[in-house]
Amino acid sequence: MPRNPSDKRERLTAAAIRLARTQGLEATTIAAIAAEADVPSGSVYYYFKTKDDVASAIVDGIAAALASQGADHANGSDARDALTAFLSSYLDDTDTTVQYGTVLSAAARVGSGAAHAQVLGWLAERFEDLGFAASAASARAQHLLAGVEGGAALASALGDAQPLEREVAHLTRWVANAKA
Structure with a gap:
């Protein structure tokens, strides 16, 4: 069955x-993008000129996926549960992360910190929801993201x-015990 042409940009991204x-x-x-998306190279x-x-497109696509993921984590859960779900999501893709790094590291490699800023903003909002002042929430967001991304980078570097x-488990306990 032929694919809907309106989803071509999404498939290419x-x-x-x-x-x-x-x-x-x-x-x-x-050519590799075209083959991966199963579209003719010329199109x-x-x-993408x-x-x-x-x-x-990569940065925008990652940002959109992260926004969707953030909405999924926040949907119907309290802030602590949303933060825990965020951390757990790093374990959903462990094999790929070990082999290639995280999607945020991919965004950084194409030269954009926009995805990181978006995630940091979402994390800070969750910490504010827990009662932390804006500056403390921002610091906690940075600590959490640095920890989990650092754990992922080390896992990738070591192939393990x-x-x-361990970092996800540690940060999950840290979030569970967080008090404003």
Whole structure:
């Protein structure tokens, strides 16, 4: 059955994210994006005229996925549960993270901190919901993200999920005991 042409940009963006995460943006070609998305190579140029357009689409796609994930974590749960779900989500993709790093690290490799800023803002809001003042909530958000991303980076560098698993467990306890 033919695919809906209206989802072509989304398929191309998803393919570009997967390829940038697994092989790096430098090695990601238009032909590889087209093959990954199962579209003709020529039609990729309609959406992405330059490598910068691909990088922008990757950052925008990661930001949209993170926003959706954040909404899912916050939907119907209290702030502590949302933070715990955020941390647990790092374990949902452990094999890929160990091999290639996190989606946030992929966003950083294409040269944007926008996704990190978005996640930090969401985390700070959750800490504010727990009663922390804005500056304390921001500091806690930075600590949590640095910890889990650092655990993921170490897991990837060592080729072993244990540093990430331990950091998620530690930060989950830290969130459970957080008092404003």
